[in-house]
Amino acid sequence: MPRFYCPVDMVSGAELELPAGAARHVQVLRLQPGDAITLFHGGLEAAGPRGEFEARITHMGRSSVRAEVGAHQAIEREAAWEVHLVAGITANERMDWLVEKAAELGAASITPLLAERSVLKLKGERADKKRAHWQAIAIAACEQCGRNRVPLVAQALDLSDWLAGPAGAAPAQRLLLSLRAGSVPLKTRLAEAGPAVFLSGPEGGLSPFEEEAALAQGFVPVGLGPRVLRAETAALAALALMA
Known part of the structure; x- marks a missing residue:
């Protein structure tokens, strides 16, 4: 129907x-x-x-x-975890694809991240139009997949601005997708119930400075295995594990 x-x-x-x-x-x-x-x-x-x-x-x-x-x-088709995705903006249509699939996989919210290595830079009216475009994609994805809760696509923010804002201060398990030594497998963190914030970078990942800023705010570095995935693939693979 x-x-x-x-x-x-x-x-x-x-x-x-x-x-x-x-x-x-x-x-x-x-x-x-x-x-x-x-x-x-x-x-x-x-x-x-x-x-x-x-x-x-x-x-x-x-x-x-x-x-x-x-x-x-009274039908709900939400994921077992309440996961808020903060994802580095990827180039071209890849961000559209990331938003669509993140909505299908149950992300509770999606915050596009303006990172140092982001190819696409958004400000002013262009940023507003992109946000409306991505929100429409999330809505269409929910119509298709059966979700009755549409994830809010937030305004694109720098990581420092997000960490300083209300969402960045909210209590939740904080997971940082990272290739750094010492990152623990994401699967080992899935036994912890409750809301989670998942932070992933754009192409090339977050810069060392950005990763250190996230770690200082309580993020735990996690990995997805030995292969290096594309930025949009990595974020979605994590959501699939947590769905």
Whole structure:
């Protein structure tokens, strides 16, 4: 059954007009009045019960689509771990791919990191547009994979700014993907329950200075084995282990 992100409060039995994004998606799929769909609000912009709602299309117009909200299903498909990914921005379409797959693998949030070795540098309006683009990718990934909680894609930040902010001060297990000597296998840290922050760098990894700054804030260096993975592959491999 087609699933659509609908960031509004929903009540069983009510009829609502679908937001523009969901309406366009319904029209592209050529759905018709009477067709069954699934709606979820994702938790980003709306309150109300978690999970998803059955719904049925009642009206298809040129610029509007309406649906009747049906029964609420308290279904969650979240990962066993609450993992917040702080990932160095990778070049070209690789960051799009990382955001998409991180959402599928259950990341609770995604913070793009502006690291010393990042090829892509973002500021101002360009940074805002990229953030909106990545958030849309995360939403589409949740529609596809069945997640009812959309991970927030945060504003891109320097590591020092992130460490100094509220998210950087939140209590959680802190894991740093690193190739440095003494890094422990990630698998050995998975017995510890509770929320975790996973920090990974861009192409070439974090600089020694950045790694030292992270270690000073309680991050534990972890590794994924003897092979050197691409930046986006490494972050996703870690999430897969923690999903």
